[in-house]
Structure formats: structure tokens, C-alpha cells
Amino acid sequence: MTAGVVDAAQPAAVVTEGLTKRFRSGQLAVDGIDLAVPQGSVYGFLGPNGSGKTTTIRMLLGLLRPTAGGASLLGHAMPDGAAEVLPRVGALVEGPAFHPYLSGWDNLMRLDAADRTAPAVSASDRIHTALDRVGLAAASAKRYRHYSLGMRQRLGIAAALLRPRELLVLDEPTNGLDPQGTREVRGLLVELARGGTTVVLSSHLLAEVEQVCTHVGVMHRGRLVAQDTLEALHARGAPRAVVTTSEPAAAARVLAARGLADVSVEPPGASAELGSAAPADLVAALVHADVPVSGFRVSATDLEELFVSLTGEGFDVSG
């Protein structure tokens, strides 16, 4: 069910072929997945907890060795191409991690010093810019141990943005942020994507993925069960006409009379597959039939329904 989403004109930023990880415990965490993240896309990497998302990201970054298959980032095979390609990749993996007794500034300085492609003379500028982008400039001198969860998450994002990046791999970047912070991070991602940065965004917040992503991959028990553009995934489901009314039975009769399939009565209203019917005509027909319409909407398949249909579960932990 892994639809190829890459065409020749758009080289992929991330490609995996049969990427597999079996841990020494025997657990098959990732089972032969073929990811294809087109350059310039914002790729939502979805899946229940324990479905293999983080293990996949760790293999992409060269932290884990695949048991079978391979991965390449920006055209370089991993992990052999790490020195060449990782300076162009910003990452947030499984939450932020810093030295608690160092300040936010000093922690970024440590990472900058570790990057052998980063010129020392411009370190302060880079750190200042990165802290500014995530709104941490005022707290830069504070020790990391005194940061709140949201501030820690922001510092993690700042570390990922220390250098200009062609690819960002962000694992749950809005975890622990308040609604304002979530909005800010979302805005930042959209801005980066507009600038041409490819973003791989692992998330369990479906609404967030729907708002910012162009492509979606869904993991389930170590397998990639769906991968496509967001539009194509939406088109997979049939949109439904949903009427809210005090007379559901009458509304259902009208919808059936207009030839709509799968009519169902669900107080406080009725719904049916929209098919080729024009929503405006349906409303007119309902009003003509004296159905007291208090609401009418067309529901696209949302990601959540799709997700449940693909994985057969909600966001429970897979075994």
C-alpha cells in the first residue's frame, strides 16, 4: 500500500529501501519500509506510540544500524555519508537533551563546537539567531535545569536550527508547548518549508499534521501502511453530506430521493455519501421538502478516520 510519491523531476530528500531493524531482543521494530520524502515537502510521519517512527528516525540519522535495507539522506547513503550530509540536517530526536548544569547558550555553544564544519568566529551570531527564532533569547543565560518543558523543547528546536539546513527531522516538536508555542512552532515550520527546507515531522497530533504537511506516511507495527500526498489521502475516503435537523427521518428520505448512497439517520440529523451531488442543490431540496435544516456540511475523510481505518486502532501503544 506504499504508493510512490516521488517523480523524477523532484529528487527525494529521504529515501529508504527495505529499511529493517530487529533489536537484539528479537523485536522487529521496523519491518522493510520504503520511505520517500520529496525535496521541499513537509512530510508528516504518523503512527501510534511504539510503531517504529523513532527507530526509523534513529536509523536515518545513523544512530542505529539497520538490520537490513538502507537509507539515504539528500542523496548520501547513511550511516557512511554522515560526515558529509548531517551538517545539512537538523534533528530533534525523542525530545530535547542537554547538559542540565549549563545554560541554554552554553549548551548550544557545546553543539556548535562539536560541529567541525562550523566556523568558530560566527558561533555567537548563529546561537543568538537560533535562540531568537524560538523566542528563548531572554532565557539564554539560565541553566537548562531550570527550563520548563516548553523552554527545553524550544532549545531543542534552536539546536536543530543552528545552521542553515536542507532537511529537518523533527520528532514531536510541539510536545510540551502551550497553544501559543505550538502556533509559533507551526508558523516557523511553514516559514522554513517556504524557504525550501524539507521537513520530516513525526507527530501524533493529526490536526497539526493536516495543517502543515503536504505528504503523509503512516506507520503501524513497524510497517509503512500508507504514504502519499495529503490530498490523495483525503481523496481516498468518500465525502459525506451531513444534515443537522430536528426531523432526521424526513431529511434521510430527501437524501435518498436525490439518489445519495449509504444514507443513515444519526440524531440530531442524517448523512449520506455526497457522491456527485451539488451541496447547494441538496440544501434547496431539503428546504423545499420542509425539512427544518439547522446545519449542513460536507465532511471530508479526516486523517483520524483514515488513520483508524489503516491501523485498526486509535493512538494506543502497539505491541
Next chain:
Amino acid sequence: MSAAEVVAPTRARGAFGRFFRSELWLIFGRRRNWIGGLILAAVPILIAVVIKASGSSGGDTFLFGQITQNGLFVGLAALTVEMPFFLPIAVAAISGDAVAGEANLGTLRYLLATPVDRTRLVLVKLGGIGVFTLAATALVAVVGAVAGLALFGGGGFVTLSGTTLGFGAGLGRLALVCLYMTLCLTALGAIGLFVSTLTEQPIAAGIAVLGLTVVSQILDQLSQLSAIHRYLPTHFWYDYGELLRDPLDLTALGPGVLSALVYVAVFTAAAWARFTTADVSS
């Protein structure tokens, strides 16, 4: 910051030195390590003050007996009493923390994703352990020498051979003792570095190294095991007494130097082999 601005990464000048300085700053900027340093430095002060206050002639052993004649011997005496346990504690804590500490905090995955080449990380960590070890022994020696000279002055430096050296030569002998101890303790640090790649618990790694130090010193006391004594990591530690003879015969330290270098090489290689192939899942 658009992708168009991204240029192919080239190596910045002095990058290794910068990362190494960052490592030293991580070690020497940490309050925990300063407290450890204070404890190490307290021993020579304690020795000097107690001997001065008692008004006695020093002690029964050669080193303690010389203290009232020449303050430099406070440094030597302090190094001698700290070598079996206090200095190894410091080295075990730092070396056990080297990789396991970063793994425990999760900073290891970000270093590797930066990326830091794993071989480079092993070398920087070993270098950090070496510099810390030198700083620790030098701290004990310098604090001891300063406290000793202040309380007892700097008279003739009597050697184990019975001759008397000038002050400068005595200072040189003290420096040589520091260097020899640094080498011995760096070998212990290399073992710690290897242990540190096996676990994500820095305390466990430190305790393991300290346990090894103690066990090695106990085994070294059992004459029934004399066949293996020369392979014990601590066996040659107390050979620094050779540096207090006149004339100076550096070849007497050959076995100790060789043993330490072999330990450094073997365990650094083991740490490298283990770490460069390890999955980092912390």
C-alpha cells in the same frame, strides 16, 4: 535561512581544537569536579598543618620524615597517600562519565547527529581524561608544595640514596613524579573510557573502575599470585620512588611506563571498537 543558502559543508579551521576545548570546559566548568578538586587539595594542607601543629619531626616513613626539612615533601607525601584511592576515585568518576554520562543525558545522540565522528569523540574523551588526570595530580603536588614551603621552607632535597639535591632539582623530581602518576592514572582512565561505552549509567561505570582499582591492589598483595602481578594495572604505580634516587635512572620506570602505555592503547582501541559499532538508543 533558505535551503538555497546552504553551502556544502567544509571543515572549519581548528575544529578539533575547538571541540577539545569544549570538552575541557565541560569537565573543568562543572561544579561537581571543583568540589572533587577541593577534596584532593585538602589532603596536603591537612598533612602540612597537622605536622606543623604537632611540632614533631614528621613521621616514620621516608617521605613524611623529610617534610620538616623541605616543604616539597608535603606534595610527595600527599600524592603517595592519595594514589591508592583518592586520585583513582577522581579518575574513575571522570572516565566513567565520559560516554555513559552523555548517553545518560541523551546529549550523545545529538553529538552524533551534529555529526561528531565516533572516532573523534573517543579521542577527545581520552584527551579530556588525560588533561584532567594531569590537573588532578598537579593540583595535589602544587598545593602540597606551596603549603609545605610556607610552613617548613625549602631546605635540601634528600634523596632515597642519601644524597642532597638543590631546590630546583627537587622541584624537577616532584614534577616527574606527577607525570609518572598521570600516565599510570590515564591508563586507568582508558579502562574507564571503555567501561563507559558499555553502559548508560555513569555512576555504575565509575564504581566498576574503582572496584577494579581496589581488587587489583589487593591481588598485588597476594604473593601466591606473583606470576600475574606484572599484568595488574596498579602493579607499577608505586615505582615512582625510583624518581627519588640519585643518580636518576629513568630506565627503572620502563616497565611501569610500558604497562601504562599498553593499557591506554588496548583499552582505547577496545572503547573505539565497541563505540563505533554500537547502536545508540539512549
